[in-house]
Amino acid sequence: MEKKKVKKSKKFKIIAIVFIVLAVIIAVPYFYFNYQVGKVKTVSIPTSSKDLGINENIFKPKANTDDYVNILLFGVDTRDVQNKKGSADSIMILTVDKFNKKMKLTSIMRDSIVDMQGRGEMQGFNQDRINYSFDYGGAPLTIKTINENYQMNIKDYVKVDFVAMAKLIDAVGGVPVNITAEEIPVANSYIKEISKIEKTTPNYIKTPGLQTLNGVQAVGYCRIRYVGNMDFERTQRQRTVLTELFKKLSKTSLLDMPKLADTILPNVETSLDKSDILSLASYILMNKISNIEQLRLPIEGSYRTIYVNNVYFLGWDKDTNIKKLHEFVFEGQNIDK
Template sequence: MKEKVLYIYLLVLILAGCTYAPLPKQNGNTGTEKNFTNERIQDGEKTFLLIGVDSRGEKKSRSDAIMLARYFPEQGKLKLASIMRDSYVKIPGVHPQYNKINAAYYYGGKELLKKTIHDSFGIKVDHVAVIDFQGFVKMVDLLAPDGVVVDVDQTIIDDMSIQASTGKNVLHGEEILKYVRFRHDDESDFGRVDRQQDVLLQLKNGFINQISSFEGVVALPGIIEQGLSYLDTDIGLKTILEMGPKAVIHAPETVETLRIPVEGSFKDAEYPEIGAVLEMDETKNKRALQKFFSK
């Protein structure tokens, strides 16, 4: 089966301002809903779960891109941790109990995936954003209308039928989707995760460039509202609009990345009902992720 991947997003706005204007709990509201809580905003970093799903609108799908993000305003630092979709973890309430982590979203949506991450790694997720193939393509063209610069080789071009030449290329939505889905080389999913993180950071920079001018600030509410229409998220439009200017002023100066499982902490395994998995040292990876997200 051809593997599918994508990832995210309008993240820049949310993360860059998350502590200067922290997000209130919204009781399940999506970004397009207009009922917002008046709960008092409290200080503190927030952890965001970013989910890319292998769907073009189907009701059930797997989460083939799983990323945790946290912003530290005092250090001007953004941290992104990708969890490999084949990571072998215990999923509460399903059979078999142990499965690939991307099966958690298939069986129980974002709530089960949040619980699985908490149980496996001890990380509490505050907010979630989910995007599918169609949303990803539109989001890329919204945040980076001039395209994304990527380095492609002939293997990627041939395997994914990308309209490009070898070397540096400026690609747009549909072609970038193909680029971040590719996994059929020696690096497999590991290379794919690296490409996801690279493109995400370029989307961040493209978005910051758009809204750094007077015209960009004026256009900001429309950009945010359009972007949220591509996401299933518990973060409301009003909250993001309130912290929009802070995202420009306090954009992260550095970005640190991590990939779970970490090097030397897993082995390839295969199970009859599940297939090929990454069997992890649970303790080592839990400690690595917690240490990464500490200040």
């Protein structure tokens, strides 16, 4: 009897040790990641529907749209050190669709004309270019402008600059991109520019085809504008790189998260608080969400070139694009018109 008790005791000790080891393996990365989140630059922005430009007649409290978390993403050009805000070179809406357990990415063309108080050449007009909203009033004004013009319910944003994006891409080992011969010289010119700013030796792209681009190379690729269909293709390049980046991030093991967080989080500015970041990151990782559906606004056949006060803009049909955006983001959930 005593021998059996000893054997059982040893068995339970082994099981207890295994559980303790597993707990440490899981807990240490979590608490370290939790600690790293504190390094994110968090910015407080208005929270009322009125200040955010959210139409409460459309987005009623506790509506079915609560399962769709929409966050504004900014890619900012901060080469001009005198411009503290930087120019919003990329504007996208990231949707975490908890109802269907997937993510979506919507690009908004930066030359799109929107209703807002104009400045500079557009002083005295109630219209201006969407990306200028960031120059005029930072993230809060851009969120409000998009919510009002596209009838959305965005409450938060995430901002990274070109250098931070390059570091993030390097942290996951680069991203696969199929680059054309025509795109190479333009991408290389941006690679040279970024490398000069960072005081590093440029690593140019030498051959076309599918290949893994490092951070600076991928950012240079994203910035190509004058190859193909101008800014339309550039937004596609940006979505391609972000999609591949999310795929890499979603496959990151729990043990590798602390190192990745140490690279990413200090280079991010956001209105999301610590609990929001942890909650969204956990949701995406636990549900193994890697595929991202994509949309570009304005959609094909709904835009035209226009001039206001002799200034070029991309005009777009509001009814058509708002309907398409709502169908894409909310997938038929109850949105009152």
